Amino acid sequence: MKKTVLITGAAGFLGSHLCDRFIAEGYKVIGMDNFITGDQKNLKHLDHEAQFNFINHDVTEHITIEEDIHYILHFASPASPIDYLKIPIQTLKVGSLGTHNLLGLAKAKNARILIASTSEIYGDPLVHPQTEEYYGNVNTIGPRGVYDEAKRFQESITMAYNTFHGLETRIVRIFNTYGPRMRLNDGRVIPAFMGQALRGEDLTVFGDGSQTRSFCYVTDQVEGIYRLLLSDYELPVNIGNPHEISIRDFAEEIIKLTGTTQKVIYKDLPVNDPMQRQPNIDKAKSILGWEPKVDRAEGMKKTFDYFKSLTQEELYKSEH
Ligand code: NAD
Ligand code: UDP
Secondary structure (H helix, E strand, O other): OOOEEEEEEOHHHHHHHHHHHHHHOOOEEEEEEOOOOOHHHHHHHHHOOOOEEEEEOOOOOOOOOOOOOOOEOOOOOOOOOOEEEEEEOHHHHHHHHHHHHHHHHHHHHEEEEEEEEEHHHEEOOOOOOEEOOOOOOOOOOOHHHHHHHHHHHHHHHHHHHHHHHHHOOEEEEEOOOOOOOOOOOOOOOOHHHHHHHHOOOOEEEEEEOOOOOEEEEEHHHHHHHHHHHOOOOOOEEEEEEOOOEEEEHHHHHHHHHHOOOOEEEEEEEOOOOOOOOOOOOHHHHHHHHHOOOHHHHHHHHHHHHHHHHHHHHHHHOOOO
């Protein structure tokens, strides 16, 4: 019998790629989303896929599913700083009430659940690179706190279901991941720079651009998540690409890649924007036998090809 996996946030960037991966592996996939930051277009190619069903539902409301479910991947949540600043209460609710609903569903179905946590739980880290043992440095009442604390609560309630109810749980701490199907106007740095290059606008670097990030291509991320779900490991695991770069140097890379004749301009650094971020992936390597395979040049080229294929209307749409 084919196993069934429920994927929340299925119409989003990562969720839609996970749907593809699980269908390719022979699973029956139920996608769930309320489209608050997602897009139907990301699932269009699955319209006639017999192994795929979609439920339009807000996971913060009670979830009823009749059929058996073997695995749950909880990926529903706004994920970009401008999204969670625009909808802070929904962000807190999907990480808390939404996660509670999905843990309850997993318990009722005796399913294994993997929840999407984030490098943001480390806040503006004082330990570098970040290991899973680091507790983090988060400003609870800062603008990013709604996302960071929702995800921290999500980890806590997940571990409580694990220890108190004996539920099979997995926690992935995802570091900045990119690729096709990111929303052009979600404000994250890669769609922002690529959109600016394609529209002939200057590239907006926030602060002096000395802050760093480490970018992981989506297929690598999906492989890590897939392995973690099927592993026996119940504590959090970082999945990301350790190749770190400053945002200023990254803007220069994008200028070269896109061939734009525009320049870099500097804008204010958002409040509590982490100054450095790089995953320590020793656990992923030793426990999952995983490490990233796609280097930034290759991943960025594929991502730029995707953004180049968007229509003019999509390119100039400023609001989601
Ligand atoms: P995304 O915005 O593209 O996808 C999120 C999806 O969740 C959207 O389709 C949205 O409509 C849906 N959603 C939000 N609230 C919902 C609700 N209440 N009910 C049902 N659906 C809801 O973002 P993404 O980059 O694909 O991120 C997916 C997950 O991965 C998130 O949980 C995010 O926190 C986590 N994550 C992503 C990254 C990254 O770099 N992409 C990094 C760390 C963590
Ligand atoms: N950033 C930038 N210009 C932009 C968008 C983002 O310089 O137009 C910076 C942002 O301040 C942060 C980094 O790029 O330091 C990554 O931002 P993103 O929103 O992609 O991810 P996060 O901050 O959540 O890691």
